[in-house]
Amino acid sequence: MLRQPEEVFNQPPPLEDYNLFAHDTPLREGLRREGGAWAEEKVSEFGALMGRAETLRLGELANRHLPILRTHNRFGHRIDEVEFHPAWHELLSIGVAHEHHSLPWTNSRAGAHVVRAALNMLRHQVDEGASCPLTMTFAVVPSLRLQPALATEWLPRVLAREYDPRVLPAAEKRGVLFGMALTERQGGSDVQANTTRAVPTAKGGAGEEYELNGHKWFCSAPMCDAFLTLAQTDKGLSCFLLPRLLPDSTRNNGFQLQRLKDKLGNRSNASSEVEFRGALARMLGEEGRGVPTIIEMVRHTRLDCAFGSAATMRRAVAEALHHAAHRYAFGKRLLEQPLMRNVLADLCLESEAATALSLRLARGFDESPHDEGQRRFTRLATAVGKYWITKRAVAVVAETLEALGGNGYVEESPLPRLYRDAPLNSIWEGSGNVQCLDMLRAVKKDAGTLEMTLREIRAARGGNKYFDSFITKLERELTEPDGIETRARRIAELLALALQGALLVQHAPPEVADAFCTARLSGNAGLAFGTLPADTNFDRIIERSLPNM
């Protein structure tokens, strides 16, 4: 048959107008298992909204039309504002209206953290950037509550379900967003090296006003209404709440945006460098106790990093599966080519394991306030999960990109954006090594954190021979005292794999659990994706993740 050059064939249709939740079996099962069954309908409706072509387009637009910094108006007055494409505002409106920033704080039902995680995982697949201010606004709540007067003033608007982008003092707004500014030029992980100074404008102390002078090297989402920041006082590093506008409607003049970062990814979101030149802020928590005050916020953002990366993996794997289901090569659909099936199944396993661990962590957050064992488990497992899931996302997205062939390398496909976004979650909120050191710190401070994590792992003993011998290997590694800091990545990796294995052995179909244990725990697997043994049940693994068929 003679084809005309303009005729398009053997190109897949776009993956759109489908329910992101309904076609994601690991997410559906995880939501139910971890306590979120009561919200299934709501999450499913949201999955349908996120899968619509118009919604997916918002993510594309917000990342193509980048934020623009306006430091001054045309008369030379400082304004320090950032202009965004309307799609960015729409994405934030959707997130706030669906309580992605607030659900567990407004709904005391067990499983609210899990439901919030599932909702966020669906929106995150449309655009990773909007997750930044939504996460920070969610995570600020436990820190804010440490200072009741400030909490009373701010919480009603933090928890509101309305996104209000107007540049107004917080008291005049229907809803507010929070950011955080910790990192300085000379060091981010080592916040004790911060040089920003805070001086009281009157008597000083918790809840009182201070003037801040210094800088922050990263301050994302700078159009937020307020920021938690760290600055030194005579008693050491302290935490402050810095509003962007003052109650009298004037700008908090000492808060100046210097420039926006030209970033690899996360492009819909603005990340700025700021200077504080006498910026007014109020002390949150005790003087000199800045790190313990803000660590509550950071702990919650780390959960979001873990499930955000699981969501990125899911979107990428869904795109790869969809492409392979529609593209023919050498007489067969790619999905039917044995070697491609191996690659795709392996990617599905990674995505499923990341989803399972993320939702399990979210349940830990649900149960921690009234269950000491869960608190201890969550303390350790969040560091381990954040470390591992964010790291794996980078490898997964790279492989999915290749599964689309040349199409995956072209900007019109979603893959380049996912590829650029993928490394970020492993850098901010504590980079990989910092997570591993945090894991060691947690165990040193409270051996019960490790005990509870091992209890969680051991519950799956007897379900798979590779899993069982992996636990022995892990236990041996844990009892070896020498060079613990040097071996911290190794330990975190073993713990993360054991946690993922335990979840799959107990809850996934045996074909999935066995393939995971063989590929990740047996010590006899390849380093690249696509090295599962030939007797793997590829059908069973792939069918759980295949979208829109």
Ligand SMILES: Cc1cc2nc3c(=O)[nH]c(=O)nc-3n(C[C@H](O)[C@H](O)[C@H](O)COP(=O)(O)OP(=O)(O)OC[C@H]3O[C@@H](n4cnc5c(N)ncnc54)[C@H](O)[C@@H]3O)c2cc1C
């Ligand atoms: C897009 C983007 C947005 C951001 N937004 C914000 C924001 O809104 N607010 C904010 O406060 N920050 C923000 N950050 C900053 C981010 O949190 C820091 O980059 C991160 O914490 C790492 O700090 P650093 O860049 O100073 O690197 P460093 O602290 O210098 O670390 C460099 C490397 O050394 C490793 N390392 C550090 N200490 C040790 C150690 N003791 N042992 C072994 N290895 C170690 C780290 O793991 C890392 O790999 C953002 C960063 C990015 C990329």
